[in-house]
Amino acid sequence: MTYSAYVFAVLALLATPGPTNTLVGLAALRKGLRSTVQLLPAELGGYFTTILPLTLLGAEIISKWPAVSVLVKAAAASWVLYLAVKLWTIGAYVGRYDEITIRRVYFTTLLNPKALVFALVLLPPPTDERFLPKLGIFVLLAVSMAIAWGGLGALLGSQKTQTRLLLIQRVSSVWLAIVATTLILGIIRS
Template identity: 45%
Template sequence: MSLSFFLVSVVGLLLTPGPTNTLLAVAAASNGFRRALRLLPAELGAYLMVVVPVTLVAGPWLDARPAAMSAVTAAAGLWVAFLAVKLWRLPQASEGQGAAAVVAFRDVFVTTLLNPKALVIGLALMPRGTPGALLPWFGTLAAAICSVAVLWLLLGATLSRGRGLPPALRRGAAGYLGIVAIGLVARSL
């Protein structure tokens, strides 16, 4: 696979709505684009913490152990269900209350660690090779993660237009996360 085809594939995958993207949009909608930018290192760090070892070590191991892959998928589903309930029960934010009350660094980090997209990238999109040979792919992946995250933050900030997180958007995001959680748990069974 060429590096340009890899980039197109990764950006396409990262652009699809999912739990991490939903949290980024909610954070920007509740507290604005600039303040939500602090969540980017959580997403980037978590993706790299999964993709690098999966690409270099775990790919063949997980290929031979479908039960382990099911356990990872079930854990991801349970985490996303927890986030959905947390977001649904969140009281209406008062004026000036920031994204920290809605989406924490930890939420984005753990959600991204459990995001099946990281496994898809590490197991299916990344080529196999030595760490040195894969540096251009890891760098391209990091740039794609940051670029797509900024797009989701902009979307969230645009949806709220500085008025904070509308209750309908919060409940819609919680409902979407609930559907994703059900799908992940069902897939693991």
């Protein structure tokens, strides 16, 4: 895959609303754009925790044990569904137990289905000379998209009211439930 095709594919995937983008946007909505910057290490750490082992061993493991793929997808679907329910039930009030934490962003990104696509489809194997440059491009694009999603959240939150916050959280919750349902349907079909 050429570098330009790679950049386009990674940007398209990162720009798509998903669990990590939803959390980053909501964090900025609640606490401003600065919260996005504080969550970046957790997002990158989550991606790396999934991407690096999968680029090294993923295709081989999945070909030997197809059930591993199903288990990973089931774990991702369960986590996304948990987030959807949590967002729906917490309401618009920010408290100690419903904050969007570094830990929550890390685990959400770790289980984000996009990481599987990056690792198993878009990135070349680590033995390929293009692996490190493409991994570097991925990091730059991931940071850029997180800031873009945070900017969107901060923009929406600049005129926040309790009603507006609740509406945005509920829409985000419904979107995450759709993502989880899509993952579950994919498991059932396979």
